[in-house]
Amino acid sequence: MPVEFPKEKFPGSVRTVTLGATAESGGTRTSTVSVGGEKALPFMHFEGEMPNPPVIALEIKDQRPVDWSPLLLEAWGEAINDPASWANAAEKAGARLLVLNLSTVDASGSPMTPAKAVASVKAVLAASGLPLMVWGTGQAELDNQLMVPVAEAAKGERLALGICEDTNYRTLVATAMANGHAVCARSPMDVNLAKQLNILISDMGMSMDSILMDPSTAALGYGIEYGYSVMERLRLAALQGDQMTQSPILVTPGFEAWKTKEAKVGGAEAGIPAAWGDWKQRAIGWETMTAVSLLESGADIVVLRHPESVRLVQQTIDQLVHVPNLA
Secondary structure: OOOOOOOOOOOOOOOOEEEOOHHHHHHOOOOEEEEEEOOOOOOOOOOOOOOOOEEEEEEEOOOOOOOHHHHHHHHHHHHHHHHHHHHHHHHHOOOOEEEEEOOOOOOOOEEHHHOOOOHHHHHHHHHHOOOEEEOOOOOOOHHHHHHHHHHHHHHOOOOOEEEEEOOOOHHHHHHHHHOOOOOEEEOOOOHHHHHHHHHHHHHHHOHHHHHHEEEOOOOOOOHHHHHHHHHHHHHHHHHOOOOHHHHOEEEEEHHHHOOHHHOOOOOOOOOOOHHHOHHHHHHHHHHHHHHHHHHHHOOOOEEEEOHHHHHHHHHHHHHHOOOOOOO
């Protein structure tokens, strides 16, 4: 007797956003990345299309980070001392996207300048053909000074600029529109705030197919269930036809996981019980499980930090995407 699977059909869908521009489109990227387009909940292939599998981005910095776990520094080796080398290593590690995170000061401790920021962006673009996201320092006034020349210098490359928040989105959105880039819009774990920020950005004239939505999240064991719920509700609203929630979702499990005690430190000298097991295995597991959980809740882009996490998460994406169609 045949088994009939109950199916739910939704009237809405997630918009498709494309990052990067090849030579045919006026850029220099060797590939582009398209995310979104879903017409069903994550990996529910028998209910609707999922034309673009989730994508892994690797986060790199414009200089050697001083606050990252020793395990991350060890994993990237000498490449971590130079953004161009790091970008090249990240591409070899399997990333489909790069995130260049700018610092408030340079390696000598001097304030970051527009010229230095532009130089870092150009170095990364020259070293890797992957599409690029460039995120500012998190200080609104400084970011306004840095991101405008960065956007102008990379005109035609279809970057994703960030991070747009309700207090600083205007300058970033304006320069993104003027130079053909997309934006990353971040809100603090709230469906209505995420929707409101998209409304504010679109009211400036930016096309909705140039907005990535970052509703924020937390790491495994540190409140991930709340972020998971918000993402799930955003995706349901999008599929039910709410146009202001139909942007693809980007999240940062790498940043969240590697700031937890379980991932960042290890050993008895750090007060970590031996029962917690191998530090490296635990840390990579923390990042991987955080990322996979968020993929199940609707993430289209997960930003990671460790190359082994990239391999494990990509392996999981491949398995989920190729589940046989049960229709």
